[in-house]
Amino acid sequence: MPELPEVETIVRGLNQAIVGRKIRSIDVLVDKLFIGNKNKILNSKILGVERLGKTILIYFENKYLLQIHLKMTGQLIFLENKIKNSKLETRNSKQKPNSNFKIKNKIFRISDFGFRISTQGVVGGHPDKKYNQPLPHKYTHIIINFTDGSNLFYNDLRKFGWMAICQRQIEIKDKILNIKISDQNLKLYQQIIGIDALSNKLTPKYLTDKFKNRKITIKQALLDQSIISGIGNIYSDEILFCAKILPYKKAGKLNESEIKTIIKFIPIILNKSIDLGGTSRSDYIKIDGSRGDYFNHAFVYGRENKKCRKCNTKIKRIKIGQRSSHFCPNCQK
DNA sequence: CGTTGATCCTGGGCGC
DNA sequence: TGCGCCCAGGATCAAC
Numbered sequence: 001m002p003e004l005p006e007v008e009t010i011v012r013g014l015n016q017a018i019v020g021r022k023i024r025s026i027d028v029l030v031d032k033l034f035i036g037n038k039n040k041i042l043n044s045k046i047l048g049v050e051r052l053g054k055t056i057l058i059y060f061e062n063k064y065l066l067q068i069h070l071k072m073t074g075q076l077i078f079l080e081n082k083i084k085n086s087k088l089e090t091r092n093s094k095q096k097p098n099s100n101f102k103i104k105n106k107i108f109r110i111s112d113f114g115f116r117i118s119t120q121g122v123v124g125g126h127p128d129k130k131y132n133q134p135l136p137h138k139y140t141h142i143i144i145n146f147t148d149g150s151n152l153f154y155n156d157l158r159k160f161g162w163m164a165i166c167q168r169q170i171e172i173k174d175k176i177l178n179i180k181i182s183d184q185n186l187k188l189y190q191q192i193i194g195i196d197a198l199s200n201k202l203t204p205k206y207l208t209d210k211f212k213n214r215k216i217t218i219k220q221a222l223l224d225q226s227i228i229s230g231i232g233n234i235y236s237d238e239i240l241f242c243a244k245i246l247p248y249k250k251a252g253k254l255n256e257s258e259i260k261t262i263i264k265f266i267p268i269i270l271n272k273s274i275d276l277g278g279t280s281r282s283d284y285i286k287i288d289g290s291r292g293d294y295f296n297h298a299f300v301y302g303r304e305n306k307k308c309r310k311c312n313t314k315i316k317r318i319k320i321g322q323r324s325s326h327f328c329p330n331c332q333k
Numbered sequence: 334c335g336t337t338g339a340t341c342c343t344g345g346g347c348g349c
Numbered sequence: 350t351g352c353g354c355c356c357a358g359g360a361t362c363a364a365c
Contacts, residue, residue, distance in 0.1 A: 003358055054359080071359050073343080130344075139343090158342045160359065216336075225360075232358050282345090284358065301358095322338075324356085 002070050004197050004230030005273035006284050006292065007054050010076055013287035014049040014058070017078045021046055021146045029104045030141040033156070036165030040064045043147070053193050053229025067164045073283040074154065074161030077135060081149030103136050113151060128282065131155070157283065197230035197266050204259050211251040211259070218254060218262075219247035219320045230270070234279055234294075234301045237326045238269045241299045246332045247325040248318070272297070300326040 002010065022043050028034040044062040051057070056068040056076075068076070099110050113136075135153050136143055142154035142163060154163065195202050210227045211218075221227060222236040231239070240247050242265040245258055254262075278284060278292030281302065285291055295302065299309055304317040304326060313330035 006358065069359085071341095072357070128345095156342090157344070158357090158359095160341065214335080220336095223359090234358055279358065282357070321336095323359095 002074070002278065002284050003054060003232035003235055004051075005235070005270050005276075005294065006278035007051050007056060007070070007230075008274050009278045009286055009292060010070075011049050011051045011056055013078070014056070014076070017150075017287060018046050018058075018146070018152065019048055021148065021150070023144055024147045025145045027106070027143040027145070028141075029106055029136075029143070030159060033141050033154075033159060033162050034164075035162060038165065040165050041066055053196055053225055054232070055193070063167065065166050067166050068154075069161050070156070071158070071160035071162075073157040075131075075156065075283065075285060076287050077153045077155065077285070077289060078287040079135065079151050079153070103138065103140060108136070112145075130157070131283075131285075152287075194225055194227045194229045197228050197270055202228060202263060202266070204256060204263055207259050207263065208256065211254060214250070214252045216251055217248045217320055218245060218251045219323075219325050221251035222262075223321075223323065228266075231266070233323050233325075234298070235269055235273065237301045238299055239265050241326075241328060241332060242269060244332050247320055247327050300328060302326070 022045055023041055025042065026034075026038045028038065041060050041062070041064050044060040044064065047059045047061055049056065049058050054069065056070075058066040058068070060066070068074075070076070096110065100107050101110065102108070131137075131139070135151075135155075137155070139155040139157050140153050141156055141159065144152040144154070146152070154161075195206065207227075211221060214221060216224075218240065219236055222231050222239065223233065237247065239262060243258065243261040245254070245262070273279060273292070273294040276293040276297060277286060277290070279294040279298070279301075280291035281295050300315050303315045306315055307313070308315055308328040308331060311328065311330050313328055315326055316329050317324055317326050319325070
């Protein structure tokens with residue numbers, strides 16, 4: 001679901017919300033989504049939260065870290081201890097603190113969470129019915145319980161996302177991240193991650209080199225996280241629109257000027273979206289439940305058959321690889 | 334090695 | 350309120 005601006009928005013929210021806290025316990029309701037030994041990070045102070053491409057890294061004082069990838073439909077929702085918030089308490093007053101409820105065969109007591117938390121109590125909640133219900137709910141797969149009674153809920157409709165406990169001594173070179181997952185007999189878990197889309201190391205020379213002789217389209221190249229990390233389906237369309245380049249043009253055939261233009265617009269588009277809190281279309285919301293506003297400003301993404309904001313031509317949508325690609329057939333060459 | 338397509342999941346929406 | 354199909358902010362993995 002989230003691309004760099006959405007992940008960055010979440011990371012900023014987490015830095016506000018969870019730094020300095022300690023985790024008391026973690027409820028893993030769907031085993032396959034949690035890799036490693038969760039006990040490693042219990043009762044250790046959270047030092048900070050970072051982003052690498054679309055991956056979230058939560059650092060702990062004891063040298064371990066929690067890596068999170070939200071994939072398509074992952075959500076992180078942070079909620080303070082409800083006891084402190086009388087409005088939420090009142091809103092859910094129908095539920096008695098001692099009553100039980102069941103999520104995926106696991107029994108919880110209302111009192112485990114003070115009261116069950118309604119997302120309606122959080123900045124308007126989610127417009128989609130399936131999410132607009134008390135937490136934890138059907139799509140909650142992991143619950144992180146902090147020592148002070150606050151909770152971080154991981155929801156994921158499609159269950160593509162994951163969390164992993166990692167050792168701290170990760171070597172972060174320019175583009176390669178070697179992570180040892182402590183739990184699986186130090187099995188080497190290697191992720192190849194390209195230069196971050198907002199890094200100043202992203203230069204025309206680097207891209208020219210990466211695109212050389214490649215037969216894939218520029219759309220696919222922008223989606224390749226081993227070249228640039230952080231760009232996904234929305235922003236690749238938006239960047240190519242601004243750069244006036246057709247998405248199906250071969251990456252290897254771009255000239256120097258086109259590559260420079262792409263590099264120029266990457267931070268412009270991504271930072272604009274970060275300023276707007278990202279793109280909330282169906283699933284993504286911020287950690288307080290509120291929505292990002294970039295979609296209302298999109299040039300082409302999700303605007304098939306609508307008029308181009310610059311020339312009024314109908315926006316087209318085609319398939320490239322297995323992804324939808326939106327573009328203006330007049331503006332983009 | 335580079336490229337393509339199937340695959341992990343669940344739900345919404347559309348046509349019939 | 351059925352069935353079949355396509356669609357969805359992602360990214361592996363097998364097969365050519």
